Amino acid sequence: xxxxxxxxxxxxxxxxxxxxxxxxxxxxxxxxxxxxxxxxxxxxxxxxxxxxxxxxxxxxxxxxxxxxxxxxxxxxxxxxxxxxxxxxxxxxxxxxxxxxxxxxxxxxxxxxxxxxxxxxxxxxxxxxxxxxxxxxxxxxxxxxxxxxxxxxxxxxxxxxxxxxxxxxxxxxxxxxxxxxxxxxxxxxxxxxxxxxxxxx
Numbered sequence: 406x407x408x409x410x411x412x413x414x415x416x417x418x419x420x421x422x423x424x425x426x427x428x429x430x431x432x433x434x435x436x437x438x439x440x441x442x443x444x445x446x447x448x449x450x451x452x453x454x455x456x457x458x459x460x461x462x463x464x465x466x467x468x469x470x471x472x473x474x475x476x477x478x479x480x481x482x483x484x485x486x487x488x489x490x491x492x493x494x495x496x497x498x499x500x501x502x503x504x505x506x507x508x509x510x511x512x513x514x515x516x517x518x519x520x521x522x523x524x525x526x527x528x529x530x531x532x533x534x535x536x537x538x539x540x541x542x543x544x545x546x547x548x549x550x551x552x553x554x555x556x557x558x559x560x561x562x563x564x565x566x567x568x569x570x571x572x573x574x575x576x577x578x579x580x581x582x583x584x585x586x587x588x589x590x591x592x593x594x595x596x597x598x599x600x601x602x603x604x605x
Contacts (some may be wrong), residue, residue: 438482440593445474446586453579457572464575465517469506471582472524476500495531499524514571521578522563529556545595552588555581 449471456463476499502524506517532553539546559581563574 436593436596438478439589439596441478442475443586443589443593445471445478446582446589450579450582450586453575453582457575459575461514461517461571464571465506468517468521468578469503472499472503472506476503495528498527514574515567518563518569518574522560525556525560525563529553529560532556545592548588548592552585555584
């Protein structure tokens with residue numbers, strides 16, 4: 406088989422560079438969505454940690470409002486992304502789960518646990534897929550992957566711990582939300598700097 410010519414190799418390198426630059430540009434335009442989601446997650450984490458003895462209904466309302474706000478931010482951020490179908494799907498799932506928690510769970514701790522664990526799992530797998538689409542040498546690939554894995558692990562803990570009390574669930578949600586929120590804020594600020602560098 407003939408070796409690719411120098412011109413072909415240069416063309417392939419240029420195409421890869423354009424693809425990488427385009428992906429970085431998209432992330433740079435979505436920085437505010439990551440930042441807003443991070444602030445919302447930190448708010449949920451603080452609420453859950455400082456109110457561990459809250460009623461199931463108030464816990465469901467707090468998580469539901471977070472999911473509704475996160476889904477709305479995701480829908481707006483999807484408008485700046487080429488992969489709109491995926492981001493719209495994740496955002497619609499967040500909105501649906503938020504609506505379930507706010508309007509239909511009542512005082513059922515089991516329902517709150519399972520519905521929120523479903524959100525964590527879907528969100529986590531979405532982040533993992535997003536990380537896999539980034540270039541292997543992208544500086545934020547590992548952080549996005551970590552974000553997804555943490556969400557998946559937290560979701561699995563909630564799924565396979567049916568005897569968890571409301572206080573235990575509140576602590577788990579609080580700690581996970583603070584960690585995820587911190588990572589999202591960090592990524593949002595990094596993507597903002599990335600967007601400014603590309604624009605300059």
